[in-house]
Amino acid sequence: MNKxxxxxxxxxxxxNKFHLVIFLWCFFAISSDGFDIALYGIALPEMLVDYNITPAQAGAIGSYTMIGMMVGTFLLGSLGDVIGKKKVLTFSLIIIGLFNFLAGFAPNETTFIIFRFIAAICMGGLMPAVISLMAEYSPLKNxxxxxxxxxxxxSIGTIGASLFGIFALEYLSWRFLFWISILTLLVIPFLLKQFPESTTYHxxxxxxxxxxxxxxxxxxxxxxxxxxxxYLTDVSRETKGVPVQKLFNxxxxxxxxxxxxxxxxxLMMIAGLGNWLPNIMQESGFGVSSSLIFTMTLAVGQIAGTIAGGYMVDRIGHRNVLLxxxxxxxxxxxxxxxxxxxxxxxxxxxVAGACTAGTQNLINPYITMFYPTDIRGTGLSVxxxxxxxxxxxxxxxIGMIFMTNIAPQMSFLGFAIPCLLSAVALLFVQEKHATIVQRGRKVNHRLSTQE
Structure with a gap:
């Protein structure tokens, strides 16, 4: 018997082919998430008129969605380490597709908030599950x-939502943006058959x-x-305790x-831009189609920043790229x-796209590799x-800023503060206590020891 x-x-x-299957399913899941999250910002200019709400109220609705995502990240993210990440991923995709579809029928903002909040809970739970599974099943060297x-x-999902939005907002209604989410449910049987559960869970x-x-x-x-x-080495050497407690061991x-x-x-930058960029550009004098092209440009920057950053991580290390x-x-x-x-x-x-969502995309695997195997999902989800x-x-x-007399374009200045805050925080991360640290082509492993 081998250990x-x-x-x-x-x-x-x-x-190989097995890795590719996992990659494609994770790519699909995260694309669906990007599409669904982008919907509100794209639909917002018409929703302001349809529901007769103020920019401050619209900002509050966007924040309710983010609260739902926060709740879901805590509830479903850590749950993935207990019941299996595949179950969390499948459940999340079903609920997101169903309740975003229902949100498209909402007769008023209150009903919309309820449906969107339920969908947002699973949007928050999906992301940690996908990232953890992809990181777990990827060869370490790349x-x-x-x-x-x-x-x-x-970002591909965001671009898809923007392209569909240009068509829907010109010829149909903002509600069609949400109705199309129901198509996600059609692929669930194939996901269940082809996608593996986490080896840690097994x-x-x-x-x-x-x-x-x-x-x-x-x-x-x-x-x-x-x-x-x-066996899992990191699990056997960790002190006992609940997963969240181990984040501090x-x-x-x-x-x-x-x-x-x-x-x-x-995430403050990503959410602010995602919800308000089309409106900022329209208020700055650009048309509906032009404002959505700015959203697509943001997404292209996110893709470029993520790919270029991932390439550079393998050469100069995570921290240098992120900073x-x-x-x-x-x-x-x-x-x-x-x-x-x-x-x-x-x-x-x-460039803003590369430095916001592109950065977050690289922070996620950095966090995942920082912790031992049995709490990686918890570390990322928390x-x-x-x-x-x-x-x-x-x-x-941003909604509150729009209620003032400040020029809309000046609101970009507010994003510089959280950007600098994130940089300073990462400067103080102590890599000497990480389980895996990628410093360019050199990868250092450190097995957790008994405290």
Whole structure:
């Protein structure tokens, strides 16, 4: 009987058809999430008229959605480490598709908030599950790049929503944006059949047959069987306790808080831009189609920042890439507040996308690799859950700014502050206490020790 650590086998594997299947499903899930989250910001200008609400009220509705995502990240994110991430992912996709569809029929803003809030709970739970699964099943030597490429699906979803919005808002109604979400339910049977559960979950449950099948597919061999003894090194050496408590074990407490602050800042920027960018550009004198093209430009910047950042992580390390993006973003938002050139606006919006969502896409795997195997899902979900405080505040604060006499374009200046805050927080993360640290092509492992 052989003793086998599934994480080690997967980390040392080469990318093959099995990895590709997982990548494509995670890409689909995150694309759906990006599409659904972008819907509100795209539909907002018409909703203001249809529901006869003020910008402040619209900002509050956007914040309610983010509160739902925060609740879902805490409830469903940590639950994935207990009942399995695949179950959380499947349940989330079903609820998101169904209740966004229902939100399209809402006769008033109160009904819309209820349906959107329920959908948002699962939007918050989906993201940590997808990121954790993709990171777990990626070969270590190019994990950062694979996760980054997968996460570009979020921006692809945003672009898809913008393109559909240009058509729907001109010929149909903002409600069609939400009705199309129901199509997600059609793929659930295929997801259940093709997508594997986390090996960490299987090890806990003693599902040796499933683990052996997964590892044989990962390695393209028949080297593993149910008679093998499967274990997770990090789990066996960790102190006992609930998952959230373990985030503060082994000198990780300070870095955990720094991660939370960094994510609060990035999600404040992402939510603020996602909810209000089309409206900011329309109030600045651009038409409906032009304002949605700015949203698409933002998404293109997110994709470029994620891919380029993932590529550079494998060369200069996570922290160096993240700090470069965030300090660049700080300068970018200051410039956006004052420029009058349309061409420069497009360039700066793209850079803003790279430095906000692009940065968050790279922080997620950085956080995931920081913690031991058995609490990676919890570490990421709690960080994103706390970070949703920023998501709640972002749309609300921009809505309040719109109630003042400040020029709409000046609102970009407010994004520079959380961008700088995130950079400073990441400066204080103590990588010497991380489980895995990627410093360029050199990858350092540190097994957790008994406290």
């Amino acid at each position: 086998v650590n599934p994480e080690t086998v997967i980390a040392q594997s080469k990318f 994990r950062a790049m694979i996760v980054a490429l997968m996460y570009t699906g979020y 090890v806990r449950k003693g599902n040796n047959v499933e683990i052996a099948n997964i590892l044989n597919k990962v390695t393209g061999s028949s080297s593993y069987s149910e008679k093998d003894s499967f 082994n000198n990780r407490a300070f870095s955990t808080v720094m991660f939370w602050i960094a994510v609060i800042g990035t 470069t993006l965030l300090f660049t973003g700080t300068l970018c938002f200051a410039a956006l507040s004052f420029t009058g050139s349309t061409a420069l606006l497009f360039v700066l919006i793209a 960080a994103v859950g706390v970070g949703r405080i920023g998501s709640v505040l972002g749309p609300l604060l």
